[in-house]
Amino acid sequence: MPEEKLRRQQSGRANASPTLEDVAQRAGVSTATVSRCLNAPERVSEATRKQVLEAVNLLGYAPNFGARALAAKRTDTFGAIIPTMENAIFARGLQAFQEELEQNGITLLVSSSSYSPQLEEKQIRALIARGADALLLIGHDRTPQSYALLESKGIPHVIAWSIDHSIPRTSIGFDNRKAMRMLAEEILKLGHRELAVISAPQDGNDRARERCQGVIDALIQYDLNPADLPIIETPYSISNGADAFQTLFQSRNRPTAVLCGNDVLAAGALSRARELGLRVPEDISITGFDDIEIAQIVSPGLTTVHVPHRKMGMHAARLLVAMRNGEYGETPAESLELPATITWRDSLGPVALRETKDLPQDR
Amino acid sequence: MPEEKLRRQQSGRANASPTLEDVAQRAGVSTATVSRCLNAPERVSEATRKQVLEAVNLLGYAPNFGARALAAKRTDTFGAIIPTMENAIFARGLQAFQEELEQNGITLLVSSSSYSPQLEEKQIRALIARGADALLLIGHDRTPQSYALLESKGIPHVIAWSIDHSIPRTSIGFDNRKAMRMLAEEILKLGHRELAVISAPQDGNDRARERCQGVIDALIQYDLNPADLPIIETPYSISNGADAFQTLFQSRNRPTAVLCGNDVLAAGALSRARELGLRVPEDISITGFDDIEIAQIVSPGLTTVHVPHRKMGMHAARLLVAMRNGEYGETPAESLELPATITWRDSLGPVALRETKDLPQDR
DNA sequence: TGAAATAATGTAAGCGCTTACATTTACGGC
DNA sequence: GCCGTAAATGTAAGCGCTTACATTATTTCA
Numbered sequence: 001m002p003e004e005k006l007r008r009q010q011s012g013r014a015n016a017s018p019t020l021e022d023v024a025q026r027a028g029v030s031t032a033t034v035s036r037c038l039n040a041p042e043r044v045s046e047a048t049r050k051q052v053l054e055a056v057n058l059l060g061y062a063p064n065f066g067a068r069a070l071a072a073k074r075t076d077t078f079g080a081i082i083p084t085m086e087n088a089i090f091a092r093g094l095q096a097f098q099e100e101l102e103q104n105g106i107t108l109l110v111s112s113s114s115y116s117p118q119l120e121e122k123q124i125r126a127l128i129a130r131g132a133d134a135l136l137l138i139g140h141d142r143t144p145q146s147y148a149l150l151e152s153k154g155i156p157h158v159i160a161w162s163i164d165h166s167i168p169r170t171s172i173g174f175d176n177r178k179a180m181r182m183l184a185e186e187i188l189k190l191g192h193r194e195l196a197v198i199s200a201p202q203d204g205n206d207r208a209r210e211r212c213q214g215v216i217d218a219l220i221q222y223d224l225n226p227a228d229l230p231i232i233e234t235p236y237s238i239s240n241g242a243d244a245f246q247t248l249f250q251s252r253n254r255p256t257a258v259l260c261g262n263d264v265l266a267a268g269a270l271s272r273a274r275e276l277g278l279r280v281p282e283d284i285s286i287t288g289f290d291d292i293e294i295a296q297i298v299s300p301g302l303t304t305v306h307v308p309h310r311k312m313g314m315h316a317a318r319l320l321v322a323m324r325n326g327e328y329g330e331t332p333a334e335s336l337e338l339p340a341t342i343t344w345r346d347s348l349g350p351v352a353l354r355e356t357k358d359l360p361q362d363r
Numbered sequence: 364m365p366e367e368k369l370r371r372q373q374s375g376r377a378n379a380s381p382t383l384e385d386v387a388q389r390a391g392v393s394t395a396t397v398s399r400c401l402n403a404p405e406r407v408s409e410a411t412r413k414q415v416l417e418a419v420n421l422l423g424y425a426p427n428f429g430a431r432a433l434a435a436k437r438t439d440t441f442g443a444i445i446p447t448m449e450n451a452i453f454a455r456g457l458q459a460f461q462e463e464l465e466q467n468g469i470t471l472l473v474s475s476s477s478y479s480p481q482l483e484e485k486q487i488r489a490l491i492a493r494g495a496d497a498l499l500l501i502g503h504d505r506t507p508q509s510y511a512l513l514e515s516k517g518i519p520h521v522i523a524w525s526i527d528h529s530i531p532r533t534s535i536g537f538d539n540r541k542a543m544r545m546l547a548e549e550i551l552k553l554g555h556r557e558l559a560v561i562s563a564p565q566d567g568n569d570r571a572r573e574r575c576q577g578v579i580d581a582l583i584q585y586d587l588n589p590a591d592l593p594i595i596e597t598p599y600s601i602s603n604g605a606d607a608f609q610t611l612f613q614s615r616n617r618p619t620a621v622l623c624g625n626d627v628l629a630a631g632a633l634s635r636a637r638e639l640g641l642r643v644p645e646d647i648s649i650t651g652f653d654d655i656e657i658a659q660i661v662s663p664g665l666t667t668v669h670v671p672h673r674k675m676g677m678h679a680a681r682l683l684v685a686m687r688n689g690e691y692g693e694t695p696a697e698s699l700e701l702p703a704t705i706t707w708r709d710s711l712g713p714v715a716l717r718e719t720k721d722l723p724q725d726r
Numbered sequence: 727t728g729a730a731a732t733a734a735t736g737t738a739a740g741c742g743c744t745t746a747c748a749t750t751t752a753c754g755g756c
Numbered sequence: 757g758c759c760g761t762a763a764a765t766g767t768a769a770g771c772g773c774t775t776a777c778a779t780t781a782t783t784t785c786a
Binding site: 086148297 | 454511661
Binding site for chain 4: 029030031032033036043044045048067069070071072073
């Protein structure tokens with residue numbers, strides 16, 4: 001036994017964590033036996049196991065994760081990098097993801113990138129360094145280095161909240177563009193012709209981009225000019241949604257329907273609309289995207305695109321576990337598209353036959 | 364050089380991560396130099412440093428965290444265990460916490476305990492095993508084993524979102540009881556005498572318990588019988604808040620004011636009230652707690668207790684960093700109490716002079 | 727110019743664990 | 757009782773990194 005270690009044990013520093021060796025000594029067995037006892041109990045006799053467990057409890061032993069990972073070359077840890085924890089967009093999906101992982105004895109490490117590809121790259125690096133066996137990522141926009149990193153380390157990963165069949169990369173989610181187009185068509189069907197959108201910054205956010213593209217698709221289908229579509233980009237937050245709404249409302253071409261890139265923005269828009277004395281949907285229609293909890297508590301309830309959060313999370317977890325276990329060999333697993341549907345509430349109505357001057361003016 | 368390693372390098376498995384040694388070899392220096400280059404650049408000459416960095420980039424080297432932690436005995440990683448990520452209660456505080464840590468080059472690991480002390484104990488163990496240098500915990504209720512663990516490993520930790528001067532343990536937060544009492548007094552001052560509360564389950568949640576106690580305190584001050592106070596316990600969620608509200612509303616002693624244990628519950632109560640055809644606050648008053656974003660977007664806006672989320676997070680981080688750096692020696696750092704205030708919006712009003720039969724009945 | 731001081735680098739011993747392989751023990755069957 | 761087999765346990769070699777200590781190169785100054 002090394003001297004330093006010996007000294008430590010003699011002086012009995014209570015503070016330092018006991019090691020496998022301490023346990024072994026206490027139980028009167030070798031470290032190998034203790035290790036087996038913890039990782040493959042069936043390979044150890046009843047009697048010894050009892051002894052070892054006793055020693056473990058007595059000493060309050062907890063294995064050192066780093067050492068274990070180092071030796072075993074696998075951590076049973078997955079990582080997830082989401083753009084933000086601030087609002088609930090990803091919370092439910094992540095929860096499902098984590099529950100499914102837990103079933104498989106896997107721990108989840110979460111970090112958030114604040115919608116910045118650079119930051120995300122850093123996080124990927126950090127998670128890999130920490131030994132993440134596999135990664136959950138949101139959307140397709142990231143630095144080439146990020147992909148290179150993933151590739152070169154051979155880290156299984158799936159991309160959620162977005163899907164792109166043209167890319168040979170397993171993703172699991174829904175078609176943002178199609179979903180938003182569907183909603184936009186409903187709006188057009190209700191007679192609206194003056195649309196506007198409040199979106200998250202499109203740069204580095206393929207979901208936002210796709211959603212905008214979706215309304216453009218619908219516009220084109222109705223022979224309207226996409227160039228006329230006002231799009232305000234602003235980070236997801238209630239107050240930003242409110243401000244953007246006001247800008248739109250005060251502009252020359254006041255829209256009759258405002259499509260928001262997500263429910264948080266829409267909630268902001270809605271409350272500002274109310275503050276401005278507007279009735280929704282009689283005076284103006286507002287829609288969201290995501291169908292998170294706040295969509296149903298604002299009033300009027302938000303008509304929005306329902307995203308299969310939990311399903312995405314669960315499937316992503318299963319896929320990732322399978323990939324980690326090598327069930328797909330070298331070929332990437334197939335992507336999985338889940339349907340997004342419209343949840344009808346009350347914030348969207350038919351366009352009003354009205355004189356613009358009936359509306360409250362703000363000058 | 365060990366054989367296995369040699370073989371690997373010869374066969375050139377591109378997949379495995381390059382190690383310090385690979386970099387060293389490539390740069391033609393020793394591993395020690397590479398290590399220093401990364402951890403204490405000033406101790407290496409300009410020229411070598413350049414060479415090494417080049418090799419690092421070329422190889423896409425990223426240090427193995429576990430190995431580093433094992434050798435250096437510190438991880439620059441803090442952990443935080445919050446009860447839930449599902450709603451936004453802890454999001455803002457956590458964000459501030461994390462921002463402050465980042466300033467100090469510390470990475471944050473987050474996990475959630477679902478309000479279960481048992482689960483929390485597991486998480487503490489996991490975080491410690493992962494080498495967390497320090498921990499942020501919420502509230503005082505946890506298993507004795509959890510505390511024992513923290514104690515025996517000598518892990519610096521602070522408790523946030525709650526404060527208890529009677530316990531020799533550093534906490535940083537506000538006085539839940541006092542805050543709720545303050546709110547309840549305002550309600551009583553407005554003439555309400557029939558109060559009710561919708562709380563989170565009090566077991567294992569000292570914040571919930573303290574808040575309930577706070578309204579009891581106020582009741583006593585007004586010579587009212589606390590035994591008459593209906594308290595419904597239900598997990599934080601909008602729909603639970605709604606259901607609880609309905610139960611209360613349908614009970615014999617219909618309250619004139621409902622105090623909710625947090626804003627999420629209150630938002631649910633509010634929306635159900637509206638569904639039941641009640642006007643808030645004319646027919647019934649509803650209050651929240653936390654002052655998270657949804658408090659201002661529901662209508663009417665929620666009168667609620669404003670909790671200094673960001674301040675708590677930031678101070679907790681600073682304190683923890685100081686503790687980790689040994690600035691407090693053996694004595695625990697002092698607790699810090701921050702003030703909680705009332706944010707007045709529109710969901711609380713004076714008690715109505717009214718006949719009960721004027722209200723919509725639900726039978 | 728040379729010795730002492732200083733800066734730069736190298737050597738190698740661990741950190742706490744897992745696991746291939748070696749060794750010991752237990753158990754039947756004849 | 758002896759031997760073969762299987763089960764239980766032990767031995768020890770790393771995993772990739774940091775760092776105390778040793779060594780070598782460079783600088784400084786009398």
